Amino acid sequence: MxxxxxxxxxxxxxxxxxxxxLSLEIPAGEFAVFLGPSGxxxxxxxxxxxxxxxxxxxxxxxxxxxxxxxxxxxRGVAMVFQHYALYxxxxxxxxxxxxxxxxxxxxxxxxRKISEAAAMLEIAHLLDRKPGQLSGGQRQRVAIGRAIVKxxxxxxxxxxxxxxxxxxxxxTRIELARLHQRMQTTMIFVTHDQVEAMTMATRIVVMNQxxxxxxxxxxxxxxxxxxxxxxxxxxxxxxxxxxxxxVEERAGRAVACLPDGTEIATTVPVGHLPSGDLTLGxxxxxxxxxxxxxxxxxxxxxxxxxxxxxxxxxxxxxxVYDEPGDVRLDIGQPVRLAFDGAAVHLFGPDGMxxxx
Amino acid sequence: xxxxxxxxxxxxxxxxxxVMLLAIAWIAPIVWVVGLSFKPNEVLMRSTGGIxxxxxxxxxxxxxxxxxxVFGWMANSAIVAVGQTVLTLVIASLAGYGxxxxxxxxxxxxxxxxxxxxxxxxxxVIVPLHTMFAQAGLHNTYIALIAPRLAFPFGVLxxxxxxxxxxxxxxxxxxxxxxxxxxxxxxxxxxxxxxxQATLGIYTFLHAWNDYFWPLVSATKPxxxxxxxxxxxMQTNFAQTEGIGFLMAQAVFAGLPVLxxxxxxxxxxxxxxxxxxxx
Amino acid sequence: MADPKGAPSRGSTGAAIGEKHAANLLFVLPYLLVLLVxxxxxxxxxxxxxxxxxxxxxxxxxxxxxxxxxxxxxxxxFPGAVRNTVVFVLITTPAFVGLGLFLALALNxxxxxxxxxxxVFFGSSVLSVTIVTLIWRLVYLPDRGLAxxxxxxxxxxxxxxxxSETWALPAIxxxxxxxxxxxxxxxxxxxxxxxxxxxxxxxALDHASRLTTLRNITLPSIRxxxxxxxVIEIVLQFQLFGQALLITGGxxxxxxxxxVQFIYEAGFRDLQLGFAAAASxxxxxxxxxxxxxxxxxxxxxxx
Numbered sequence: 001m002x003x004x005x006x007x008x009x010x011x012x013x014x015x016x017x018x019x020x021x022l023s024l025e026i027p028a029g030e031f032a033v034f035l036g037p038s039g040x041x042x043x044x045x046x047x048x049x050x051x052x053x054x055x056x057x058x059x060x061x062x063x064x065x066x067x068x069x070x071x072x073x074x075r076g077v078a079m080v081f082q083h084y085a086l087y088x089x090x091x092x093x094x095x096x097x098x099x100x101x102x103x104x105x106x107x108x109x110x111x112r113k114i115s116e117a118a119a120m121l122e123i124a125h126l127l128d129r130k131p132g133q134l135s136g137g138q139r140q141r142v143a144i145g146r147a148i149v150k151x152x153x154x155x156x157x158x159x160x161x162x163x164x165x166x167x168x169x170x171x172t173r174i175e176l177a178r179l180h181q182r183m184q185t186t187m188i189f190v191t192h193d194q195v196e197a198m199t200m201a202t203r204i205v206v207m208n209q210x211x212x213x214x215x216x217x218x219x220x221x222x223x224x225x226x227x228x229x230x231x232x233x234x235x236x237x238x239x240x241x242x243x244x245x246x247v248e249e250r251a252g253r254a255v256a257c258l259p260d261g262t263e264i265a266t267t268v269p270v271g272h273l274p275s276g277d278l279t280l281g282x283x284x285x286x287x288x289x290x291x292x293x294x295x296x297x298x299x300x301x302x303x304x305x306x307x308x309x310x311x312x313x314x315x316x317x318x319x320v321y322d323e324p325g326d327v328r329l330d331i332g333q334p335v336r337l338a339f340d341g342a343a344v345h346l347f348g349p350d351g352m353x354x355x356x
Numbered sequence: 357x358x359x360x361x362x363x364x365x366x367x368x369x370x371x372x373x374x375v376m377l378l379a380i381a382w383i384a385p386i387v388w389v390v391g392l393s394f395k396p397n398e399v400l401m402r403s404t405g406g407i408x409x410x411x412x413x414x415x416x417x418x419x420x421x422x423x424x425x426v427f428g429w430m431a432n433s434a435i436v437a438v439g440q441t442v443l444t445l446v447i448a449s450l451a452g453y454g455x456x457x458x459x460x461x462x463x464x465x466x467x468x469x470x471x472x473x474x475x476x477x478x479x480x481v482i483v484p485l486h487t488m489f490a491q492a493g494l495h496n497t498y499i500a501l502i503a504p505r506l507a508f509p510f511g512v513l514x515x516x517x518x519x520x521x522x523x524x525x526x527x528x529x530x531x532x533x534x535x536x537x538x539x540x541x542x543x544x545x546x547x548x549x550x551x552x553q554a555t556l557g558i559y560t561f562l563h564a565w566n567d568y569f570w571p572l573v574s575a576t577k578p579x580x581x582x583x584x585x586x587x588x589x590m591q592t593n594f595a596q597t598e599g600i601g602f603l604m605a606q607a608v609f610a611g612l613p614v615l616x617x618x619x620x621x622x623x624x625x626x627x628x629x630x631x632x633x634x635x
Numbered sequence: 636m637a638d639p640k641g642a643p644s645r646g647s648t649g650a651a652i653g654e655k656h657a658a659n660l661l662f663v664l665p666y667l668l669v670l671l672v673x674x675x676x677x678x679x680x681x682x683x684x685x686x687x688x689x690x691x692x693x694x695x696x697x698x699x700x701x702x703x704x705x706x707x708x709x710x711x712x713f714p715g716a717v718r719n720t721v722v723f724v725l726i727t728t729p730a731f732v733g734l735g736l737f738l739a740l741a742l743n744x745x746x747x748x749x750x751x752x753x754x755v756f757f758g759s760s761v762l763s764v765t766i767v768t769l770i771w772r773l774v775y776l777p778d779r780g781l782a783x784x785x786x787x788x789x790x791x792x793x794x795x796x797x798x799s800e801t802w803a804l805p806a807i808x809x810x811x812x813x814x815x816x817x818x819x820x821x822x823x824x825x826x827x828x829x830x831x832x833x834x835x836x837x838x839a840l841d842h843a844s845r846l847t848t849l850r851n852i853t854l855p856s857i858r859x860x861x862x863x864x865x866v867i868e869i870v871l872q873f874q875l876f877g878q879a880l881l882i883t884g885g886x887x888x889x890x891x892x893x894x895v896q897f898i899y900e901a902g903f904r905d906l907q908l909g910f911a912a913a914a915s916x917x918x919x920x921x922x923x924x925x926x927x928x929x930x931x932x933x934x935x936x937x938x
Binding site: 367371372374375376378379382383384385386388389392446447448450451453454455458459460461462466469470473475476477478479480481482483484485486487488503504506507508509512537541562565566568569572573583584585587588591600603604606607610611614615617618619622625626629630 | 656657658659660661662663665666667669670672673674675676677678680681684738741742752754755756757758759760761762763764765766768769770771772773774779781813817818821822825845870873874876877881895898899902903908911912915916918919922923
């Protein structure tokens, strides 16, 4: 169990810069999720930590050791690959034993460690089967088991849930969260799925185009996004973004005026507001029917426990808001929507959240 | 595939007929020759008609078993073919892995060289090769018969392609499992490449077994003749020969091993030859 | 095992894994040695030889520049051999492509009988050249051979291709096509199976007839394979040797003598190594030219 330290890590493939001067500290024992869209560099970063890629510049430290100059096997990390990468011609037992055999672990100890891991993951009955005879979920547990027996300082997961169907995915999320609680080892998890990030992480690292946008707990990232990108990437449904036509002042706070005339009183201090176009962001749960903007319902999505309603404002912008349970609304029906000014975010033209 | 498109139209029936006729034309020579091998030589001196009528005899085959050098030739061919196959598999697997998965100075250049070497036909090197072996006094040895084909790039290219197709993740997992490069090759990659080994092995074996030009000029002493050379040496005074039945029996005998191999390993052989031709 | 940092490695794209290491050369070293000694050096030696007067009997008599090549041009046999070989390639290549394609189209399904037929047509190619020639010399026997028997049934007698100046080469061509039709057939079969079934389904929904489908969907889809097969056959048939040597001996009157037989006789019978080496270079050059020519032709056809 060790903390991970990335210092000014950059990675270039030919002319393409995939990671730009990344620095990050992950304390020991955290379940850190690298979250971002495809191509943001999260997988590359993981592979650099694992030693499967070398950084173009920068350093990686695990605990007290500098690891970016070490071979993958010597770093004390274990990795669970997206497609599991189990050795197809070996049994589950041999798959799990391989790593330990390579460092000369005595056979009794190998057997003991495999039994422990197999018991933890409930795969003891599969030990003599080959990967080809296992289901996707079982293979994944074997891949995790292979990592556990090595007792690494850090676990690395490369989008391991993407190949599972939805039901299995939620079950496995819970198992991984439990695993982390039990083992208390540092875990680094890469995904593009923000639900996975929100549910499993103790710390989320949001990445975009080779840079870190924000590091924080799930709730921090959700409630206090640092940038418009983070605000729009995290949360389902995505945050509503509306252009701000002009800003007025009331009691030292900014009042955002939307193109259709609606005025929303925010809690953002009006001093130091940049010139240029501002964007207003508000989540679905902070829009409620009430005295406010005029809108017309265009799409209704009934999810069971709540309903998402998409409505067009007078100026044509579409917003989504939600109501618990079912609603009695029809397409085309006019509604009036109130915006909770205290929960509103304002973003400057550079995408940064304005906090005054 | 067009099978579902196929109906019972007239066109289809004619097509089938044409193909069947061709197939008959294809088998005819072999069937005919096999039939001849069961007829006494004296009868054949006069005429080869009446194949399906008696007399029949097994004498041609017993003659082979008694005195023919066919066995010696077969033994030579077997030694050469097995030797070449084993060595090719070892060398090509190592080199294929090197090109596919490791990086070293000059990798790109050497690979291009490999591709260029594909274009070199046997005849461009056979004369100088012969001279080189003559200077080294190595003719009429198994070494001389086995060695030259080891240089053909086909095997290396086949293995390179196959190793590239193995998901890199599996090898990365092995590296993270603290396996050395060599151990990754030996315990992980090599076992996974058995299909390619089978294809390359069968291809090499077949070509070694059927090789003619080089054994012709290198194995000049009768005791070193391979099957192809030995059989060709019997074909001299053909029209006047008295032993047509005997000759045919020898041809059948020589062809039997390969045909049996073919029937058992047809899938492998077809894919190997197709892969070889496609280069 | 600390690897030096700095040299970039490529990862999950399927290319190299890990650092660039001179030690990794060990994997390819055995093959490279073999390649050098048994292919590259002989190749160079052959080129050098072609400019020498090197006789196994008389020894090395020094460089003679282009004399060997000039002598090839003036030789009584060589130009004919070149002509024979070129004619042979021109006869057989269309036959291989055409017949191979025909068989592949006819047998491209999962019926049992098609599998049996494919086995038949491919089977002949596993036999060695000596067995094949043994069979066909007998088939071609003037009064006792299978060919004579069959032709006799339709009233044609006295057919002896081996001693006929016009028919010797075509007779060898027939043998060759019989021998190796399996290769082009298999290559075409593989290409046909790459055509996605959806194309045919769409055509069916468009009421396309068999012939239209063939012309507008099947053939265009395998155009590249047709070109590849043509090049392969050209390269292979330029190397004609065993069939000619053993069936007709190159005769009658050198009318079926191919270049490789010339090389064989010059180099290993007459022991004129320089001369033979020069002939080898000419063959190599012709093969390259023909292959490139075919590729250029195919590319033009595509545009």
